[in-house]
Amino acid sequence: xxxxxxxxxxxxxxxxxxxxxxxxxxxxxxxxxxxxxxxxxxxxxxxxxxxxxxxxxxxxxxxxxxxxxxxxxxxxxxxxxxxxxxxxxxxxxxxxxxxxxxxxxxxxxxxxxxxxxxxxxxxxxxxxxxxxxxxxxxxxxxxxxxxxxxxxxxxxxxxxxxxxxxxxxxxxxxxxxxxxxxxxxxxxxxxxxxxxxxxxxxxxxxxxxxxxxxxxxxxxxxxxxxxxxxxxxxxxxxxxxxxxxxxxxxxxxxxxxxxxxxxxxxxxxxxxxxxxxxxxxxxxxxxxxxxxxxxxxxxxxxxxxxxxxxxxxxxxxxxxxxxxxxxxxxxxxxxxxxxxxxxxxxxxxxxxxxxxxxxxxxxxxxxxxxxxxxxxxxxxxxxxxxxxxxxxxxx
Amino acid sequence: xxxxxxxxxxxxxxxxxxxxxxxxxxxxxxxxxxxxxxxxxxxxxxxxxxxxxxxxxxxxxxxxxxxxxxxxxxxxxxxxxxxxxxxxxxxxxxxxxxxxxxxxxxxxxxxxxxxxxxxxxxxxxxxxxxxxxxxxxxxxxxxxxxxxxxxxxxxxxxxxxxxxxxxxxxxxxxxxxxxxxxxxxxxxxxxxxxxxxxxxxxxxxxxxxxxxxxxxxxxxxxxxxxxxxxxxxxxxxxxxxxxxxxxxxxxxxxxxxxxxxxxxxxxxxxxxxxxxxxxxxxxxxxxxxxxxxxxxxxxxxxxxxxxxxxxxxxxxxxxxxxxxxxxxxxxxxxxxxxxxxxxxxxxxxxxxxxxxxxxxxxxxxxxxxxxxxxxxxxxxxxxxxxxxxxxxxx
Numbered sequence: 208x209x210x211x212x213x214x215x216x217x218x219x220x221x222x223x224x225x226x227x228x229x230x231x232x233x234x235x236x237x238x239x240x241x242x243x244x245x246x247x248x249x250x251x252x253x254x255x256x257x258x259x260x261x262x263x264x265x266x267x268x269x270x271x272x273x274x275x276x277x278x279x280x281x282x283x284x285x286x287x288x289x290x291x292x293x294x295x296x297x298x299x300x301x302x303x304x305x306x307x308x309x310x311x312x313x314x315x316x317x318x319x320x321x322x323x324x325x326x327x328x329x330x331x332x333x334x335x336x337x338x339x340x341x342x343x344x345x346x347x348x349x350x351x352x353x354x355x356x357x358x359x360x361x362x363x364x365x366x367x368x369x370x371x372x373x374x375x376x377x378x379x380x381x382x383x384x385x386x387x388x389x390x391x392x393x394x395x396x397x398x399x400x401x402x403x404x405x406x407x408x409x410x411x412x413x414x415x416x417x418x419x420x421x422x423x424x425x426x427x428x429x430x431x432x433x434x435x436x437x438x439x440x441x442x443x444x445x446x447x448x449x450x451x452x453x454x455x456x457x458x459x460x461x462x463x464x465x466x467x468x469x470x471x472x473x474x475x476x477x478x479x480x481x482x483x484x485x486x487x488x489x490x491x492x493x494x495x496x497x498x499x500x501x502x503x504x505x506x507x508x509x510x511x512x513x514x515x516x517x518x519x520x521x522x523x524x525x526x527x528x529x530x531x532x533x534x535x536x537x538x539x540x541x542x543x544x545x546x547x548x549x550x551x552x553x554x555x556x557x558x559x560x561x562x563x564x565x566x567x568x569x570x571x572x573x574x575x576x577x578x579x580x581x582x583x584x585x586x587x588x589x590x591x592x593x594x595x596x597x598x599x600x601x602x
Numbered sequence: 603x604x605x606x607x608x609x610x611x612x613x614x615x616x617x618x619x620x621x622x623x624x625x626x627x628x629x630x631x632x633x634x635x636x637x638x639x640x641x642x643x644x645x646x647x648x649x650x651x652x653x654x655x656x657x658x659x660x661x662x663x664x665x666x667x668x669x670x671x672x673x674x675x676x677x678x679x680x681x682x683x684x685x686x687x688x689x690x691x692x693x694x695x696x697x698x699x700x701x702x703x704x705x706x707x708x709x710x711x712x713x714x715x716x717x718x719x720x721x722x723x724x725x726x727x728x729x730x731x732x733x734x735x736x737x738x739x740x741x742x743x744x745x746x747x748x749x750x751x752x753x754x755x756x757x758x759x760x761x762x763x764x765x766x767x768x769x770x771x772x773x774x775x776x777x778x779x780x781x782x783x784x785x786x787x788x789x790x791x792x793x794x795x796x797x798x799x800x801x802x803x804x805x806x807x808x809x810x811x812x813x814x815x816x817x818x819x820x821x822x823x824x825x826x827x828x829x830x831x832x833x834x835x836x837x838x839x840x841x842x843x844x845x846x847x848x849x850x851x852x853x854x855x856x857x858x859x860x861x862x863x864x865x866x867x868x869x870x871x872x873x874x875x876x877x878x879x880x881x882x883x884x885x886x887x888x889x890x891x892x893x894x895x896x897x898x899x900x901x902x903x904x905x906x907x908x909x910x911x912x913x914x915x916x917x918x919x920x921x922x923x924x925x926x927x928x929x930x931x932x933x934x935x936x937x938x939x940x941x942x943x944x945x946x947x948x949x950x951x952x953x954x955x956x957x958x959x960x961x962x963x964x965x966x967x968x969x970x971x972x973x974x975x976x977x978x979x980x981x982x983x984x985x986x987x988x989x990x991x992x993x994x995x996x
Contacts, residue, residue: 299958385727553727556694
């Protein structure tokens with residue numbers, strides 16, 4: 208009996224490997240995600256936002272500020288304009304996204320202590336671009352603000368040594384924990400690998416069962432045919448034998464090649480990942496049973512991939528979603544996997560800290576296995592009644 | 603010609619109506635997808651971030667500052683803790699994402715003119731919430747800083763309060779945000795509009811993905827002999843038959859953010875209509891061509907999956923293209939979603955016209971040429987496979 212189960216398990220592995228369509232998707236999906244996004248987010252933060260300068264003052268101070276803006280690696284001055292009205296067309300042509308304007312009499316007002324104004328006009332249609340530009344400009348202008356503060360106070364008779372303390376009585380020290388450099392790839396990459404794995408695993412499982420037939424399965428076992436629960440277990444085990452190393456490889460490449468920090472326990476991460484793979488393989492069977500066609504189930508997964516990713520709260524935090532949507536997120540496996548990945552990797556959480564997510568994954572494992580088994584049993588029943596391969600019919 | 607096209611359209615509609623679940627998925631999918639995104643981003647901005655306080659000072663000022671934090675809608679209280687060391691565990695348990703530390707002697711130091719320090723620890727493991735936390739903490743503490751500045755200048759220098767306030771803030775930075783005035787406080791105007799294009803792209807690709815391959819299996823052109831002599835009518839008929847039901851879906855999906863949720867929709871008119879029709883027509887042609895060329899719906903679906911899965915995040919819609927390594931730009935420009943997502947953004951949010959979408963038009967032209975090439979090769983393959991149109995009709 209043991210040999211029969213092993214044989215069936217190996218048959219599943221062989222079937223997946225020998226079908227170029229399935230193996231391409233399995234190998235390309237998670238790795239492609241890791242490498243494509245690793246490449247896109249390679250710089251880790253937004254740099255060189257193109258901006259324009261409108262200098263109506265033509266003074267020493269405005270030129271000094273322009274030089275300071277030029278030296279920031281977050282910004283790239285692409286030109287000078289006569290008016291901020293020139294920005295919108297430039298934004299539409301993707302030539303500049305912000306405009307810094309020094310009004311007439313800017314330096315004169317500073318020297319007269321009249322609180323001058325620097326105007327920033329920016330494209331708010333992309334928060335990452337606009338936010339980066341705004342922060343960089345504010346930081347640079349802020350340093351001048353302190354300098355001017357200091358000069359004004361010194362001029363009013365303060366001793367030079369005590370001026371900095373007086374100029375800034377409350378200092379806010381922001382400490383960005385867990386991702387101090389605000390590296391975008393640390394934040395996003397591991398979640399994208401989980402999202403890609405989810406879709407790919409469900410798709411290949413649907414294809415695998417859709418292209419199989421009970422007759423072939425029976426012919427491959429010369430001795431006694433195992434019972435349906437054992438058959439299902441061998442199919443899941445066979446698929447997982449291939450899927451687990453692929454998903455582990457993709458996650459490991461994120462941690463090693465793209466330098467994502469991992470402060471927590473690696474065995475914990477990979478154990479959770481293994482459970483996650485089994486869940487999605489079982490769910491692949493469930494979805495196939497629901498759609499009765501591997502093409503339809505593949506298309507369904509394609510549509511659902513992005514929705515589930517957004518719903519998982521990986522980018523837009525789930526605690527900021529409306530309460531009705533918040534109630535849905537705990538019922539999505541990727542939400543728990545992403546929470547475990549982020550908290551263990553970045554925050555350094557222990558198993559105890561992420562216990563609710565681990566329990567949720569365990570519950571999902573039971574549900575997904577039962578759902579997948581039900582679909583597989585149905586498939587066996589249908590195949591017994593009509594033993595011809597269904598691959599052509601469903602296509 | 604028109605008659606041939608209409609014959610093909612009729613035949614295609616009869617066929618696709620056989621699989622109703624498929625119609626529901628492809629046609630209702632984009633609308634549900636957009637509604638779902640709006641559900642997710644319904645709060646428009648990140649609010650209610652749980653904040654914990656470590657108050658070592660126990661002074662009037664620290665209590666005032668705590669109250670000021672909680673008066674900001676971005677924060678909600680998650681209680682007081684004894685030490686910042688407890689904060690990481692609270693983050694992992696999702697019980698707190700910001701920690702404000704008032705050090706011992708803060709008020710005393712401030713009164714003595716030695717400057718006070720408030721430490722704000724934010725959970726940056728989520729880039730979005732981390733940025734919001736830091737910006738709002740800054741917004742809460744700046745007025746305290748300015749008032750304290752002014753009080754000290756007033757007390758030490760003997761100047762009037764109004765004058766002291768002005769001296770405390772010499773350079774005023776005025777900000778004007780174009781196109782999305784809500785900016786970081788309104789993500790609803792920004793993400794869902796772009797993300798909706800993902801489902802529209804999928805719908806256009808997948809709706810035609812079986813139309814070519816099915817000709818090798820259960821269908822043939824036996825009842826349409828005139829089509830055999832007119833491959834252009836065949837391609838046009840196939841594209842029209844899928845484009846017609848898809849166009850209202852495109853329109854509804856793109857209008858949902860505007861009509862139901864108040865996202866900006868600056869311009870309609872010719873530019874909008876051109877992109878609205880051009881993109882799905884190109885993708886349906888590509889989907890049909892790919893499907894006919896491979897003769898296998900599964901393989902064609904896989905190619906589409908590889909084209910569409912990584913698509914949105916590399917189009918430059920969220921992560922700007924100029925921040926990516928140069929080698930990745932080729933990848934971005936090569937994605938079919940890039941021209942559609944960007945052109946739609948420029949037209950509907952930035953108020954641009956086709957003249958502002960030169961890059962996108964080039965990319966869309968490239969994809970259209972590829973699509974026509976695929977459709978031509980695929981149609982040729984179909985006719986070679988059924989030289990007399992005599993295979994059984996399913």
